[in-house]
Amino acid sequence: MNQRRHQAQTPFGIDADPYRDRRRRVPPAVIGAGVGLALVLCATATVGSLVRGAKERLEHPSAPAEKVAIADDAEVAYCTPEFKQVLQRVLNACGLVGGEQRRGCQPADVKTFASINDADFNALFTPLKGRGAVVLFDENSDALDDGAKKLLEERWADRKGARYFFVVARASRDGTTEGNRALSHKRANSVQFHLHEIAPDDDLDKEVGLLWLGSEFAQLPSAYCDWPNSRAGKRCTPEFINRSAFVSWVDCRL
Amino acid sequence: MGMGRISPKRAAVVALVASSLGLVFAAYSTYDYAVQLDRQVHAVHCSFIPGAPAAADGDNPCKTALFSAYSALFRATYWGGVPISLFALGAFCFFAAFALYLAMSGSRGSRWGWPFFAAASLLPLAASVGMFFVSVTHLHTLCKLCVGIYVSSIALAASAFVGARADKREREDLATAATVPVGAPPAPASRDSPALAVLWTAGLGVAALLPALVYASALPDYGPLLVKCGKLPAPLDRRGVLKIATEKPVKPVLLFEDPLCPSCKAFHARLLDEGIYDRLDVTLALFPLDSECNWMLDRALHPGACVMSRAVICGGNGTKARQVLEWSYDNQEELEALAKQGEKALLGKIGERWGSDLAACVSSKAAAAQLNQELHLAANAHIPVSTPQMFLGEQRICDEDTDLGLKYTMAQLAPEVLR
Numbered sequence: 082m083n084q085r086r087h088q089a090q091t092p093f094g095i096d097a098d099p100y101r102d103r104r105r106r107v108p109p110a111v112i113g114a115g116v117g118l119a120l121v122l123c124a125t126a127t128v129g130s131l132v133r134g135a136k137e138r139l140e141h142p143s144a145p146a147e148k149v150a151i152a153d154d155a156e157v158a159y160c161t162p163e164f165k166q167v168l169q170r171v172l173n174a175c176g177l178v179g180g181e182q183r184r185g186c187q188p189a190d191v192k193t194f195a196s197i198n199d200a201d202f203n204a205l206f207t208p209l210k211g212r213g214a215v216v217l218f219d220e221n222s223d224a225l226d227d228g229a230k231k232l233l234e235e236r237w238a239d240r241k242g243a244r245y246f247f248v249v250a251r252a253s254r255d256g257t258t259e260g261n262r263a264l265s266h267k268r269a270n271s272v273q274f275h276l277h278e279i280a281p282d283d284d285l286d287k288e289v290g291l292l293w294l295g296s297e298f299a300q301l302p303s304a305y306c307d308w309p310n311s312r313a314g315k316r317c318t319p320e321f322i323n324r325s326a327f328v329s330w331v332d333c334r335l
Numbered sequence: 336m337g338m339g340r341i342s343p344k345r346a347a348v349v350a351l352v353a354s355s356l357g358l359v360f361a362a363y364s365t366y367d368y369a370v371q372l373d374r375q376v377h378a379v380h381c382s383f384i385p386g387a388p389a390a391a392d393g394d395n396p397c398k399t400a401l402f403s404a405y406s407a408l409f410r411a412t413y414w415g416g417v418p419i420s421l422f423a424l425g426a427f428c429f430f431a432a433f434a435l436y437l438a439m440s441g442s443r444g445s446r447w448g449w450p451f452f453a454a455a456s457l458l459p460l461a462a463s464v465g466m467f468f469v470s471v472t473h474l475h476t477l478c479k480l481c482v483g484i485y486v487s488s489i490a491l492a493a494s495a496f497v498g499a500r501a502d503k504r505e506r507e508d509l510a511t512a513a514t515v516p517v518g519a520p521p522a523p524a525s526r527d528s529p530a531l532a533v534l535w536t537a538g539l540g541v542a543a544l545l546p547a548l549v550y551a552s553a554l555p556d557y558g559p560l561l562v563k564c565g566k567l568p569a570p571l572d573r574r575g576v577l578k579i580a581t582e583k584p585v586k587p588v589l590l591f592e593d594p595l596c597p598s599c600k601a602f603h604a605r606l607l608d609e610g611i612y613d614r615l616d617v618t619l620a621l622f623p624l625d626s627e628c629n630w631m632l633d634r635a636l637h638p639g640a641c642v643m644s645r646a647v648i649c650g651g652n653g654t655k656a657r658q659v660l661e662w663s664y665d666n667q668e669e670l671e672a673l674a675k676q677g678e679k680a681l682l683g684k685i686g687e688r689w690g691s692d693l694a695a696c697v698s699s700k701a702a703a704a705q706l707n708q709e710l711h712l713a714a715n716a717h718i719p720v721s722t723p724q725m726f727l728g729e730q731r732i733c734d735e736d737t738d739l740g741l742k743y744t745m746a747q748l749a750p751e752v753l754r
Binding site for chain 1: 358362365366369371372373374375376428429431433435437439443444445538541542545549550553554555572622631700703713714716717718719720721
């Protein structure tokens with residue numbers, strides 16, 4: 082005790098470390114236990130805080146969830162509102178939507194539902210030049226030749242992200258209006274029948290939209306002879322190009 | 336003291352440093368795990384340098400380890416389970432404090448201190464050895480935080496054993512040097528009993544368990560969230576999908592996967608490691624994140640994934656499709672590198688492994704058409720453009736429930752799968 086008291090009385094009148102001896106008396110075991118307890122409690126409190134923080138963020142997210150792209154049909158640049166309006170009306174009127182039995186549309190229907198003149202109607206399909214093709218028929222015939230079948234099969238196989246396959250059948254102005262309506266209807270059906278042959282398992286009724294335009298609406302000008310067709314390299318006139326069915330997958334969400 | 340001899344005090348300091356490092360690595364690992372509990376996407380720390388920023392890359396070995404089936408216990412009971420790093424966190428706290436005690440007490444401390452410390456240090460060492468083998472044999476990757484814990488555990492055990500030996504030697508030296516005067520009274524009965532080891536063991540147990548107990552008790556209720564990610568629209572055209580052979584299918588599941596997607600590979604491994612995959616009646620729809628065939632992307636996230644998807648399709652229903660898929664997962668890096676060289680190189684590899692018939696099939700129109708049908712199935716189901724996607728029956732499983740919450744989700748929505 083005397084020595085400790087002596088140590089406390091320094092020339093400066095104060096002990097440089099008055100707790101030194103008291104600290105020495107604290108057993109290492111107690112220090113170890115204290116440090117251990119403090120560490121464990123600190124770690125535990127931090128863990129609890131982390132979990133509560135996560136719970137808070139879970140219940141009250143600070144930022145809206147990041148938008149993730151959702152899988153859907155293709156939608157490309159040519160899908161203008163006007164084009165989609167026409168196609169949508171084809172789908173509705175021709176039985177692809179709603180499960181009606183009716184397939185295809187009457188020429189008069191097109192004029193009614195499309196509310197569009199011939200040139201504008203054809204212009205809507207212009208961007209499909211590289212996607213679709215023109216299947217050509219002989220005069221007054223609805224039979225697909227080998228070239229037509231091959232082209233149709235190629236185009237059908239090249240579906241990509243499209244949901245609907247459109248067939249727009251026409252007839253040249255030779256013959257009567259009634260006869261040409263019937264002929265273009267048969268041409269559209271020929272295409273569909275062949276699709277049934279090459280894709281028997283596919284649910285064609287929900288995928289293929291048929292239009293038969295006869296000869297009185299949206300005749301193709303000779304410029305369409307440049308489009309991919311089933312008789313490439315052969316002579317093409319306005320009559321020839323309208324004895325046809327334009328076929329194409331359409332990459333629009335309808 | 337000779338050059339080759341190390342004092343117990345120095346060994347204790349080394350053990351203290353090793354424990355502290357282990358504590359820091361375990362703390363980072365625990366932090367990375369706990370922040371995921373909010374079901375949002377977070378970066379994961381993956382560095383040997385404590386305090387280094389979290390890794391920005393999407394997939395790193397630490398993320399693989401974190402989302403693996405081996406990173407937590409009681410996964411079926413708690414969403415995400417209880418991460419094993421929590422036990423390490425508590426245990427390293429204890430070891431750090433005990434090392435401090437040994438460093439301060441020297442030869443005045445209990446003679447049971449060092450033997451206990453050495454024996455106890457075998458626990459983190461054994462856990463580290465076990466996890467190391469799991470990493471190498473199952474995860475095929477080593478996470479830096481995990482390696483930090485392994486190295487800390489090794490250093491801790493090594494210093495503990497060296498210290499125990501040095502302490503024993505020092506005590507023997509002291510005993511030899513000591514002289515007891517004739518006629519002196521007997522030394523007072525020592526309170527230094529081996530029973531102390533029981534007390535310390537209890538302390539170690541409490542330290543290791545307490546953070547885990549608090550963690551488990553504070554977890555939110557995830558049950559209602561499991562069914563909030565939508566359902567399959569009905570009816571759904573399932574043409575083109577593959578039936579995958581499994582051992583004892585008890586629950587139908589529809590999986591959208593990409594053979595070259597690392598997340599799909601990890602998901603597949605989780606399903607296998609948890610024993611879930613072979614209890615599922617798996618219908619597989621390929622969903623390659625490759626713009627060559629998938630119109631939903633403007634660039635290829637996984638070049639070659641379309642080719643590999645067609646290869647899986649060409650495996651047909653059953654066992655072979657699964658084999659091709661698993662081969663693709665096992666060789667993702669090589670296959671993706673080949674894909675970057677061109678389709679021909681990739682087809683060559685496929686032909687080399689699976690034969691020319693399958694390679695020819697991969698280039699066929701039929702395989703392309705079937706893959707297109709599967710992509711349309713994804714479009715019709717309006718799934719997120721990411722893989723993997725899982726539908727348990729008709730119920731879409733949220734992305735976060737396919738990784739950390741997988742086993743808990745199964746336990747809640749399809750307990751028969753875990754039986």
